[in-house]
Amino acid sequence: MDKNISFKLKVWRQAGPKEKGNFETYEMQDIPGDTSFLEMLDILNEQLVDKGEEPIVFDHDCREGICGMCSLYVNGHPHGPATGATTCQLYMRRFNDGDTITVEPWRSAAFPVIKDLMVDRNAFDKIQQAGGYISFNCGGAQDANAIPISKVDADEAMDAAACIGCGACVAACKNGSAMLFVSAKVSQFAVLPQGKIEAVKRVKAMVRKMDELGFGNCTNTGACAAECPKNISLNNIARLNREFICAKFKD
Amino acid sequence: MWLSKSSVGRKVVMSVTGLFLILFVTFHVLMNAVAIISPSGYNAVCHFLGANWYALAGTLVLAAGFVIHIILSIIITLQNKKARGNDAYDVNKRPKNVEWASQNMLALGIIVVCFIVVHLIQFWYRMQWQELNGTEFGEINPANGVAFLDLAFSQWYTLVIYLIGFAALWFHMTHGFWSAFQSLGTNNNTWMPRLRCTATIWATIVCILFAVEGVVFTLRANCPECKAAQECVNANCGDAEPCTTVENCNAECK
Structure with a gap:
């Protein structure tokens, strides 16, 4: 005891x-x-x-x-x-x-305090609505093993998908940046074949929404990953940057 | 333009200019090393980088790199301050694995900029600028870099300011180096430790070499024998290009 x-x-x-x-x-x-x-x-x-x-x-x-x-x-x-x-x-x-x-409470311009220790984290939902999904037609689900996916990619996607969207990354960041959250939500699809179809559109839409909502610029301090309750890796932020830069060069 | 409008784009510009500036300081520290090994060779470098079209073009590109890096850093910091909100945390601790430098890049950058201002007044204004104007500072040939080294480092405060500048540069570079690759998306779990290690080694070599050079120049500038030799060179050569070493007073002029 x-x-x-x-x-x-x-x-x-x-x-x-x-x-x-x-x-x-x-x-x-x-x-x-x-x-x-x-x-x-x-x-x-x-x-x-x-x-x-x-x-x-x-x-x-x-x-x-x-x-x-x-x-x-x-x-x-x-x-x-x-x-x-x-x-x-x-x-x-x-x-x-x-x-x-x-x-x-979390202190960030994009997360205004509602009352006492409760903050409004709707901004994360708005970023997700901008592109944090994959589109598919309804119907019978195909066999899970029909599309071959390497263990490495599956693990990477699963680790990124562990993000619970609590906003600790934004709270910990001296810049009020949401990069770790957005990068996890982009990465969970970006490494999988199902997510690649809309990858270009997704990363552009989510970054645009993130900037629009007043989150700060990432300066790679790494405080987000250090404080993340789900241990989301900084690796994802590099992937987000890579996906975004490649998407812009494709334009 | 996505490079200025999106947060990721702004960081790309910071990375590219930052990497360019890292290459510049690396070149600069190697150029200074020539002054230790061969003062006459150093003067030849100074002559080469005088008011020639290629040196001037290089100076303009370099200045643009600095200006973009500095102005954008201020804009980004102001945006980030706004994103942080008005209420600061009452208790805020730096988590483990977070470099001190990474959270103080603006302050470190400001120290480096202050140092650069002093450095430009002591060297660039007296050398390339005078040559451009067709004038001379203190009747010294603008290409006589060794004489300007002695002039600047004969003051005790010069070394102090330079060492502070180099220390700030070390911290700034250790974070900036790997951070640039992260912002460009050329980083992953395998490369992160490699880049961080390279950043530390690179910054340490550059800054220690800078510091050693500063100390050597200060010792030289404050040793009466060397001074006499330099004065001898100046007196003998006048406006002619000095091709002698500081150590060897009797050498000839071109």
């Missing part, structure tokens, strides 16, 4: 998109180490509701690291200090008794 810890929680509170936000400090007492970070926030919210105060708003859904809904910038890292894990997979045993834990 993990031992219980007590700590200070410094949380960003913001009443609405246009309101001015500020930090509020809460004292947390005797939280068991095997409590997940989101469960800890649930405990705090119950205490706040009991006191008649407004609970803290934060995004969450599956709580098992696959949906990409949870966010939170914990102690200077998106999804907290753990690597290769989302906030919902972060446990309080990572923190020490007497710590001050700072919790902030």
Whole structure:
């Protein structure tokens, strides 16, 4: 059994998109180490509701690291200090008794704060709608092995497809760039024969949409890949650049 | 034009100009090395790169490379600042595996630019510019590069400014080198460690060689014997092209 810890929680509170936000400090007492970070926030919210105060708003859904809904910038890292894990997979045993834990929302012009720790990540959906798909006619699915695909390509595509679209890359990037997300969404199709058909159109449309939505220019710091809960590789950004440059030269 | 309108295109321009500038500093450091090995050979290089049409054309292309790289970097930084939003993080930590240089490229670039301004005043203005105008700085033949080296490095602060410039250049180049290949799309998991390693080795060789040259020039400029020899060369040769070495006072002029 993990031992219980007590700590200070410094949380960003913001009443609405246009309101001015500020930090509020809460004292947390005797939280068991095997409590997940989101469960800890649930405990705090119950205490706040009991006191008649407004609970803290934060995004969450599956709580098992696959949906990409949870966010939170914990102690200077998106999804907290753990690597290769989302906030919902972060446990309080990572923190020490007497710590001050700072919790902030993703901060990026393209991800405006809706309330408290919840941000609007619709921009990612818009990029996906611009070209993050493959078109095919409905009907009976053909045999999975009808088109030969090398193991290397299949693995590369699968690793890129592991992106859950949480936005940690944008949050971690000092430039507010969405390149890691877009590159993963381009790469998951670009290396497969099914995706090659629309590859040129896809990469141009997705990059155009990304720029249009106000994401920054990538300067290859690598902070995105270092903080990505799904360990998406910088390799994908090089592929996105390659696909885009080749597409433009084809024009 | 996609090179200026799209974020990927802008980075392509940064990469191409950056790689061009890396080639330039590499050429420059090798040219300086000639001054250590053979001062007369160095003067011959200075003469070759005077106010000739090919040297001037080269200067214009080089200046364009610098201007595009610098102006675009400022535009990109302003766009990125805007994309970051108004509220800064209260606590923000640099993740492991993220180079310090990569997050401070603008600051490093500004230090390099400040150094370049000093460097241009000390050398380019006194050499190619004077030759272009048909004038001379301090009655020294514009092609007498060795004399300008002595003039600049006889000041103690010159070496300090240069070493700061080289240190900033090292950091700037270690990131810029592999980053350029990444932006051009010619990178993958196999090449990433190779490019990063090459970047460090390349930048280290260039910057150490620059620093060694600076130290040698400072020692030479501040050694009375060398100074006397140089004065002797200047006195003997006047406007004629000096073809002598600093070490050898009695050598003849052309």
